[in-house]
Amino acid sequence: MAWQVAELEKFPALTWDEIAPQASVAVRTALERVLETQDGACLRDEQRYVLANCDHADLLALLVAADTLRRDLVGNIVTYVVNRNINFTNICFVGCKFCAFSRGPREADSYFHSLEDMGRKSREAWELGATEVCIQGCTSTRFLRWKSCMAWN
Numbered sequence: 750m751a752w753q754v755a756e757l758e759k760f761p762a763l764t765w766d767e768i769a770p771q772a773s774v775a776v777r778t779a780l781e782r783v784l785e786t787q788d789g790a791c792l793r794d795e796q797r798y799v800l801a802n803c804d805h806a807d808l809l810a811l812l813v814a815a816d817t818l819r820r821d822l823v824g825n826i827v828t829y830v831v832n833r834n835i836n837f838t839n840i841c842f843v844g845c846k847f848c849a850f851s852r853g854p855r856e857a858d859s860y861f862h863s864l865e866d867m868g869r870k871s872r873e874a875w876e877l878g879a880t881e882v883c884i885q886g887c888t889s890t891r892f893l894r895w896k897s898c899m900a901w902n
């Protein structure tokens with residue numbers, strides 16, 4: 750692990766030509782194909798598996814290739830949007846244990862925001878500079894009724 754951390758941190762300073770000779774043939778072949786086509790979809794499943802499991806010099810090559818491809822495709826300018834995530838409810842009947850967020854409908858801290866609350870939260874976001882809201886929620890059975898309301902308003 751110590752090798753990885755120290756070595757992997759070097760990747761922004763490396764070029765593909767420097768790291769490619771150190772990579773295994775399988776990894777180098779797959780990455781050269783992606784760099785050539787600029788399309789990861791060109792890989793076969795076996796090649797994807799090799800890349801998903803690579804380590805050491807192969808992992809370093811993967812990082813350098815990904816950074817090279819990113820630079821070639823979109824350059825070095827990073828953009829972002831100010832966004833607010835608004836969860837209209839935390840009530841969920843699935844209880845899949847993926848999140849620590851969901852509540853049963855009778856739990857004291859469960860909620861289901863009204864359309865007015867959602868509008869207020871969206872306006873708050875706008876006033877704070879947001880240009881986008883992401884509205885999401887759990888799988889409450891009330892969602893269908895709420896969705897119908899949204900369609901009509």
Ligand code: SF4
Binds near residue numbers: 843845846848886888
């Ligand atoms: S809210 Fe989503 S992730 Fe959380 S328990 Fe329900 S289905 Fe699972």
